[in-house]
Amino acid sequence: MSPMTRLLSKVRGNRLMVLQGPWILRFDQTGRFLLASGPGRAVRRGLDDRLVRTRTLPVRGLLGRRYEILEADEKPAFYRRVYNAALSSLASLPRDEARVWQDRLVRWTPEALTTDREAFDDVYLPISILPPDQYHALVVQITHGCSYNRCLFCDFYRDRRFHVKTPEELDRHLERLRAFMGRRIEERSGIFLGDGNAFVVPTARLIGMLEQIRRTLGDNVAGEFYTFMDTFTLEHKSPQGLRRIYDHGLRTVYTGLETGADRLRAFLRKPGTAREAVHALNVLKEVGFRLGVILLVGAGGPAFAEEHLDGTLEALRNLHLTSEDVIFLSPFMEPEDTDYESQARAAGLTTFSEPETARELLRWQQALAALPARITLYSIKEHLYF
Ligand code: SF4
Secondary structure: OOOOOOEEEEEEOOEEEEEEOOEEEEEOOOOOEEEEEEOOEEEEEOOOOOEEEEEEOOOOOOOOEEEEEOOOOOHHHHHHHHHHHHHHHHHHOOHHHHHHHHHHHHOOOHHHHHHHHHHHHHHOOOOOOOOHHHOOOEEEEOEEOOOOOOOOOOOOOOOOOOEEOOHHHHHHHHHHHHHHHHHHHHHOOOEEEEOOOHHHOOHHHHHHHHHHHHHHHHHHHOOOEEEEEOOOOHHHOOHHHHHHHHHOOEEEEEEEEEOOOHHHHHHOOOOOOHHHHHHHHHHHHHHOOEEEEEEEEOOOOHHHHHHHHHHHHHHHHOOOOOOOOEEEEEEOOOOOOOOHHHHHHHOOOOOOOHHHHHHHHHHHHHHHOOOOOEEEEOOHHHOOOO
């Protein structure tokens, strides 16, 4: 962003847009900074006050983006720059409108934005991961953690014990959520049920929670529900129970199939065989659920490369996918808080380098292209709840 470029404000819906040369800054209806986007790069703010910088690289394929989180000591200067630009741009608005936006913007000093982070932490345990098409849903943590929590590649929920909220706890969570979001809640449509496998909640209790959320947040916000699920606890739900859940508005489920190769599943400590996982997903398809199927490209390294792709292709061919389903290709990243590294070393496995992972992603994309579902990238580095 060049300080010399002419600044222009526009109000679009209830948001403020600031145009500065090729850069566009966006602020929400409360004056909180949302996004700065310019040629080949962008900085986005999450509800937890994380700032993620994205760069688009001149690289073909699914890995043509880089992400980094701005350090705490970089943020105040960044915020001062974008807010100074926004305040200077207001001269281009009608005077009354400019005054309204001036009042909204001046509140958000770097310190106030940090306090906003504390308010976020009052509502939520960290939102460790979301499907990439759900970053803008409203997350309601009906559970904490994952009831299994032992997959070798996953450290998203190692910091918490699995817990299903009681009606009273859910009430408190929803009240805090409403207070934190304020008017911003009206812009959300759809509820993502946290955390890692909330679908495991017994049917009657889950339906009670969907009704409680809808009663509190209203049909506009809680019209539809989404969640992660595992494929190995579905036998606890009857087809009739699944139908009732679907009829209550939970219609999209995201699941980590990871691989169709059983030897690799066993190494990754993913319970059940690929055949059992596919059976569970086909039961959901029968009822009408839309699926998001996550595949862990590069897991097991070069030694598993062919077996991993062949087994997964076979599993996906047996899955009754339709054009409304999505297959997410998630490049494998070595977790920090599991013993993946030592287990891989003991098994003589190596890890793909970044360029090799990029090649694997392209290879998988081409191999899966004939399937009816849409195929897209799911980079866990990109994750930001905004
Ligand atoms: S991958 Fe899913 S099932 Fe496995 S530990 Fe992580 S959240 Fe739980």
